[in-house]
Amino acid sequence: MNVIYPGRGRSGALVDFSSHLPVSARHGQHGEMSMIKIKVSRIRPGKVDQLKAWLAEGMRRADEIRETFANEGVTHEQGFILETADGPLFVYVVESADYDAAVRAFQESPYPIDAEHKAVLAEVLDGEVPVPLLLDIHI
Secondary structure, three states, X not given: OEEEEEEOOOOOOOOOXXXXXXXXXXEOOOOOEEEEEEEEXXXXXXXXXXXXXXXXXXXXXXXXXXXXXXXXXXXXXXXXXXXXXXXXXXXXXXXXXXXXXXXXXXXXXOOHHHHHHHHHHHHHEEEEOOOOOOOOOOO
């Protein structure tokens, strides 16, 4: 696989958050534990450019996104597009102290950027790719 576009995603939109993979836990700035979650989704045919444009828009609107982080308890998000023989995949990484609370806050979010994010991901993503967790070690 080749990473063709690093970018910024937003907390989960219209996906089954229970299937995110816990990858790592670490202590945050204030000593609290934070968990990293990863989701891999197929990108619909012809929608890679739209997803790239949305991620670039997120980078331009980083201050708005950081405001939603405070509401959600999220400390970091990353998004990557991988080209594979079976088509492009979106890899989405979220770090938060309480992931379930972050998901609830996102689902109930009053922020316009979160509504936009939900709409874009619903249009461009085409289901989750099952990825088994093979290593999960943390302190």
